[in-house]
Amino acid sequence: MKIALITQCGECTAIANWIAENGLSTAELERWILDPLPDVAEQVLDVLVVQWSLTPADILIFPAGPLGDELATRLALRLHGGSLCQVQTLEALEGLVNKSHWGNALKATLHVTARPLCISLTRESELSASGSNLPAMAEYRIVPTARPDWLESAESIECVTAHPLLQAGCVLVVGLGRSDVGADKIAVLGQALGAEVGYSRARVMNGGFDAERVIGISGHLLAPDICIVAGASGAAALMAGVRHSRFVVAINSDAGAPVFSQADVGIVDDWLPVLVALAASAGV
Template sequence: MKIAVVTLRPEDEGHLASFLKENALSPQQCWRMQNASVASHLATLEAEYHVALPDLILFPPSEEGNELATRLAWRLRGCAVCQARGFDDETRTVRKAAYGNALTATLQPQHFPLCLSVVAAPLRQHAVFPADMPVNLLTPVPVSDALPPPDVLNKSAHPLQSARVVLAAGQGAVDQAIERLAQKLKAETGFTRQRVMAGGCDAQRMLGISGQSVAPEVCLIAGASGASAFMAGVSQSQFIVAINHDPEAPVFAAADVGIVGEAEEVLEALASRVSSVS
């Protein structure tokens, strides 16, 4: 298998060399890019590919690396995988983390060239590129009619980020009641990943590793078991109230106050109390 590695910065060599050593891969050449926009790199990389025709192209662990791997694979009608943990040359399979690092997925690409951006991992000792590996210095091609850089939205603008009270609903919460009760409690609603995947919820309100991280004064967790990926998104709350019908639910271990009961009934009682004192 012919392998090419792409570096954008000097520090990329350590990550790419560690990936190569970890997976017993031998690269044939390095394409060293000068600092420029992603769009201006693409034409240069595409031209270099048609000269060298590598089967596997490795990109560094960065946003630029992810974008270049994806866009170059599309141009070459190949396949891209971002944040790859490993590659098996014999079976030609790729390993990467899935479900918030809870599982490792093994993928079987069907098209080549395969463009991989590697995951940022601890550097292996003495991991360096082969001393005799050719290094091609590639000059980016200016793109006059490219799209302007995207506007990066300020994540803090989302209402969840400034909410004093957050009502986090899981699978055990009653859908129809959540929004009504949130209004009574003067809370912003958030949802577990499982609840979002079930449909009917705003995906932008997902809490946890794969979604938003919040830090309200009070976080009401209703009907969520307390999976670690979800709790990472609410752990900065000043006060956590957990509501679950299962007294053994893990969520109670992280709560300041735990209430065993049906989510809707408990929230109705809390909402009534809030209304009476406001």
């Protein structure tokens, strides 16, 4: 079985980690390098088809993100194969693919027999990377064609500063509970606790909170040393964003809240006075 890794030029730690974690390092691997990265999928789809005809592979693995999702789907159609996006794990010999559904509330195992199988990977926390390196393999350069006529312009952002949440060792995640507590009060508590503050999507959508601090499947995926989840029920979409935390403290007035099943320590109480007390203790 041959597996082709489609990556951009330069670092590819995420795919290297994924290959190691899924026991594929001993498989017949080759790397197709997108160099430079295309502005749109149309610039590389035909080139990828040609590359596959020259060096056919049973499984093609694309990186996480919108471009990887699009390329995996559209290339599979052109090659009359199978496609799955945002894959978590792969048992290559058996053709078993694991991925989440319904906002990460359900993990499904799918048996895919169509070949070639084109998959893109799910996003993972930047801090959860173990720093694996790709094994030695044959490499082929995929050079994008010219931009299509319908694309008038494209803006390339070369360097994006990492959000403070991604680098924080301690994070306070506040859900919809106690909607009367504003962002300023929460920010003060976070500062006193030495924690970066994030919010559930429900709280942000309710208004008055920074949309760049959404935690969960549609926001930041974090891996802090300590995560305090306050006033959140523990919905799967939110908890997907903190599942790599080393230690989770949950505070909720509902003793039956699902968040407690995913916490190392649970406190059944109104989260505001609990955090005030914790902040006071931190300042002692």
